[in-house]
Amino acid sequence: MNNDNGQIDFATVLASAVHDMKNSLCLLIQSIENLGHTLKDQDNEVGEHFASAHYEASRLNTGLVQLLSLYRAGMDNMPLNIDEHYIEDVIDEILATNESYINHKKITLNIEQEPDLMGYFDADLISLLLNDMLINSMRYSNKHILLKVFSDAHHLIFEVQDDGPGYPKSMLEANTVTMQNYDISQGRTGLGLFFARLIAEAHKAHDSTGSISLANGGSLGGSVFTLKIPV
Numbered sequence: 570m571n572n573d574n575g576q577i578d579f580a581t582v583l584a585s586a587v588h589d590m591k592n593s594l595c596l597l598i599q600s601i602e603n604l605g606h607t608l609k610d611q612d613n614e615v616g617e618h619f620a621s622a623h624y625e626a627s628r629l630n631t632g633l634v635q636l637l638s639l640y641r642a643g644m645d646n647m648p649l650n651i652d653e654h655y656i657e658d659v660i661d662e663i664l665a666t667n668e669s670y671i672n673h674k675k676i677t678l679n680i681e682q683e684p685d686l687m688g689y690f691d692a693d694l695i696s697l698l699l700n701d702m703l704i705n706s707m708r709y710s711n712k713h714i715l716l717k718v719f720s721d722a723h724h725l726i727f728e729v730q731d732d733g734p735g736y737p738k739s740m741l742e743a744n745t746v747t748m749q750n751y752d753i754s755q756g757r758t759g760l761g762l763f764f765a766r767l768i769a770e771a772h773k774a775h776d777s778t779g780s781i782s783l784a785n786g787g788s789l790g791g792s793v794f795t796l797k798i799p800v
Contacts, residue, residue: 591633598626602669620673624708627670631701631761649691649771656686656718656725663700667707676707681717688725690798694768701761702729702794709733713789723777724797728787735785736792765796774799 601623660680664671671678706714710731717728743762765781772779777799787793 591630594626594630594633598623598630601626620670623670623673624704627667627700627704631697631704634697650693651689651691651772653687653689654692656682656688659692659696659699660716660718663696663703666700667703670707674707675712676710676714677712678714678716681715681719683719686718686720686725688720688798688800689774690725690772691768694771695796695798698765698768698796699727699729701765702796705761706731706733706792706794710791715787715789720800723775723799725800726798727796729792729794730787730789731791732789733791735790736783741783741785769796769798772798 601619604619660682664678664680670676703714703716706729710733713732715728715730717726717730719726740762762781762783769779769781779796779798781797782795784793784795785791
């Protein structure tokens with residue numbers, strides 16, 4: 570891990586450390602989920618503590634994956650594994666990942682999905698992106714979240730809506746900033762949106778590029794996150 574001058578390459582060391590921490594955190598999340606199965610009949614206070622632990626661990630894991638992916642992107646080493654995937658399989662995996670938190674927080678998550686949808690994309694990165702947006706909705710929603718998946722002539726479209734207070738003005742304004750001028754110093758929010766746009770724009774087809782957008786309103790009156798993948 571030394572560079573050409575014999576000095577330690579701290580960027581590479583950091584990337585390796587992040588990778589190890591991510592693996593350990595994944596094991597911790599699995600342990601928390603296993604513990605959750607034994608807490609179903611416990612009181613509400615215990616359930617609240619469990620839900621908070623699961624949420625924060627998932628949030629940390631997402632942040633570490635984002636850092637690792639951004640490092641690889643900066644090194645021009647962020648390969649995409651594009652393949653054909655059934656959308657139902659992707660959604661089922663995301664729901665399974667968040668089942669414990671959803672149940673303990675008593676959140677109603679509705680799915681509206683066109684039947685037999687398929688698409689070409691990197692399932693790992695797209696799942697990570699959607700999972701991060703779903704985690705944010707679970708944090709800020711009151712009790713209802715809607716996940717919609719549909720298509721038009723040119724795109725596969727994912728929408729995550731909630732009944733929370735909606736996106737603040739600063740996030741809506743950041744939605745129109747170019748990648749070159751993006752300010753990731755806005756904490757987790759800035760990094761998360763930067764990462765989402767990085768993944769979306771890495772997906773290209775027929776001279777079209779993937780995109781994300783933020784809005785308020787929708788059928789639940791809160792935030793609306795939209796991901797479009799060209800087909």
